Amino acid sequence: MSTLISYAQNFEDIILWRALSRVEGGRYLDIGAQSPDVDSVSRLFYEHGWRGTHVEPTPQYADLLRQRRPEELVLQMAVGETTGILRFFEIVGTGLSTGDESIAEEHRTSGFKVNELRVPLVTLDTVLEQVGPGPVHWLKIDVEGAEKQVVDGWVHSETRPWVLVIESTRPLTAEQTHHQWEPAVLAKGYTFAYFDGLNRFYVSNAHPELLSALAIPPNVFDEFSLSSSSMFCAQVNVAYQQLEQHGQREVAEVRAQEGILREGLESQVLAAHAEREQLEARFKLAEEEAKRIEAEHAGVIKGMVQAHRQAISDFQHVVSVEALSLRAELSTKTEEAEAGRQAAHRWWLAHEALLRDLQQIQSSRSWQITRPLRALRRRLPSAALARTKRALRPLAVRVLRTVLATPGLKRVLKPLISRVPFLYKRLHALAAHEALFDKAQSNRAALQGREHDRTTLHMDKRAREVFADLKRARKEGGVA
Template sequence: MTFISYAQNFEDIALWRALQFFPGGFYIDVGANDPNHDSVTRAYYERGWRGINVEPVDVYYQALCRERPGDTNLQLVVGETQGEVDFHVFPDSGLSTASDEMVAMYAASGIQLEKCKLPMRTLASLCEEYVSGEIHFLKIDVEGFEGAVLRGMDFSRWRPWLIVIETPFDQEPEWKDIVPAAGYRKVRFDGINTFYLANEHANLAGAFDIPPCTIDEFHLRYGHPLAFPVGAAEAALREQARRAELAEARVRELEGSRWFRLGQQLNPVRRLLRR
């Protein structure tokens, strides 16, 4: 079965190189967003893996419930404590956040967010309730709230083999010492995310020596921006379908007209006159 990559920056391929020999694995995706577009976990779900998807934004949460019925899908914020938190929604994007700093930055740029209240739980409490075995990878993409997620995890009890954390702008985040102190080493930075490997799985480090490439024998999802562009082709097909529908409607209109029916009735007379 050819591996089809759905992730934004080949994160799923990088993980697959290390994890492909462990079928039926388990993942936790904090900030899952869309179940297909830019999804790090979609390819794994297709291969029978299952896990936990945490997504606060309602439209994406509902989509996850529809398309990932085998997963545990949760609509909440993962943070440092239990309770309730203000969550700020940036519609139709992956930029929604519970981070006050990110909200201030958006406001300074003139971006208007929709605020709502959501329950907040720690990652440790979710593991306590839903995890019964190995966690093969943990992905965190929460727009500036990563530190709170990490501080709410008990890494002495639950040990994801790999952790992928979005770090696009700051290679020295305020939480930079948390993961190494928990017994993880940095094995890759892909320009968007930092990959950490648990010390007890150091034998997998070689999988990250080179970036995803042709040796991984993968295909990109249909419509991936780095694959053959389909936007223009789909627009052209929609236009042709629209024109065909209009033509069919015009034909039906003509066939229903009085003059068409009269012409049909005169056809035998025309054939007789030609003879």
């Protein structure tokens, strides 16, 4: 801050600032600090970036200092010649609290409220040790008559603040009391610099350059302003209070008029509010209806989409199943066609073979020889043909029996007859039916034809029964 505002009771802060303003970020020690704002010597320095330590035994002001100066050290204790517990007298609502019982009684007699407390008591040596290393640029002692005890407790510490400010009058009087403690201060290496009517200023012999700055009282050249809490602004504060009271009356009148207007406006506002609520209710209903319709529409669209997807899925499934069925049917038909083609090919081959056989038969000599017989057979009635067969059968049997019994004749006739397969088969079947092969066993070796292949013999039921009896009899007789 560039503007100087004095918050101290007797302009102590302006005098100190004149001497120490060239110090950047200085430190201070305020014993008996009281309020952080009203009659405060340290506030001007705090606003200009300085930081320090406050000693204040009164709980009210100690708490207020911690709130307003959170980054500074606040020691809630009293300072005296020795350490221990001090009977401390709080003069409520003032900066007159003291450890001197006689002074406290004077204040009580004057009408002040006095509370007795028990507070820790330490020496100035202990406080200076708490401050820590580094210079202390000013030390203020304002303990309402106990200044001598504070100075007497400064024995061992080598710390020497640059400037001392010590209250040197009896509380609420102009009676000076510095003769009680000044010799001890001078003995510690300090020189008296200035008396402002309330406090005495001393400069350390290590900083004699500060003496000239402390030689004169605050003046117009210090270019400072007063805080609103200063006692020198009492008349201004009274006028301000009167003006404020007048303003409050006017404000009350305005507020009364405002109340009347407000009542009318409130009725209008209530009506407008009721109309707005109706409109909001209708809008809400319309909005809910729109949401419901939108939800129904969305549901319908969703159902249609799902139905469409299901229809597509079902159609794809049907197409897939039908395609599989058609593929299977096509495969079956293809296989059947292939099988039919192969069967047709086989029948065609059989047909070709039959045609060849037929051609061979028709071109054979036996076919030519038997042509008259076939012609005769076609011309004879079936009954006459049957009677002829029955008449010729005994003759044929006798001829076969003779041939089979005559090996030489069999060898001559068999090749000739085998050239006519039809005739050969009929004669062979007739011989088998009449069991002519069994009767001619002695000549069996001479017959070298298919008649000995029993698996290909053409026998009727009676012949098969006879043949089975013969086989059984041979087994029972032990004939291999």
